[in-house]
Amino acid sequence: MTRFNPVTPQVLEALKNIVGTDNISTAQAEIDLHAQDAGFHPAHPAEVVVWGITAQHL
Numbered sequence: 001m002t003r004f005n006p007v008t009p010q011v012l013e014a015l016k017n018i019v020g021t022d023n024i025s026t027a028q029a030e031i032d033l034h035a036q037d038a039g040f041h042p043a044h045p046a047e048v049v050v051w052g053i054t055a056q057h058l
Helices: 009-019 029-033
Strands: none
Touching: none
């Protein structure tokens, strides 16, 4: 299984600079909402949810 580094305050700040403060969330409700999809793989909650607005964000 792939292991990832935790999201640090520096990473959060960099993400905010890219997509804007309104397009990022660490709220548990948002994380729970986006933790799974229609696929058959088990859910894995993220540490942060980011909404890309432009193609460059994605």
